[in-house]
Amino acid sequence: MQHNRAGRKLRRSTPHRLAMFSNQLASLMTYERIQTTLTKAKELRPLAEKLITTAKTDGVEARRRVFRWIPDRTTVKRVFETIAPRFVDRPGGYTRILRLGARKGDAAEAAILEFVDFKFEPKEKGPKKESLADRARRASGGRVDTVRKAKPDAEGGEEAPAAQKPPRKAAAPKAEKVKPAAKPAPKKGPSRTGPSKRGA
16 A cells, blocks of 8 residues: 555656746746646646635735745735735635647647636737848848849830949960870880799
């Protein structure tokens, strides 16, 4: 029989896991919405709800309990003065988990952990990024000279080209290659590989 085996280890040592939960709780209380994996969100949800239940009764002892998980006085003050009063009439279930499906890269199932009364407000899109062509036009004073072909006039005559290319310089004549002199034929002498005459 296994006792005291509840909870996921998430492939981390105990101090590492607790530090990660502390950071995530601080982010959740600051931004009221975080994105993480589904397993981490399931482990973090009961911790966040216990902290809010503790923060409903304001006092020195309650603040010290919350401060154990979130060691930041500004965030603890926000929990007690902003977040907890919103859930005074609610008996529990302050957060919700929204599944996002598999994320790119490691295909882990992603999720969003947020408060139930959180209102999502999309950010305003910034100005459109300037293209390289627009940047070149702006740098050159709005004029970019391009070489265009001449178009025939309505009367049949040809219009002068917008920009004429300068005539090419005549290439210098190539010097003729001098062939190297033929190598002299090797002299014929007694063969070193053949049988010697002395032994005959």
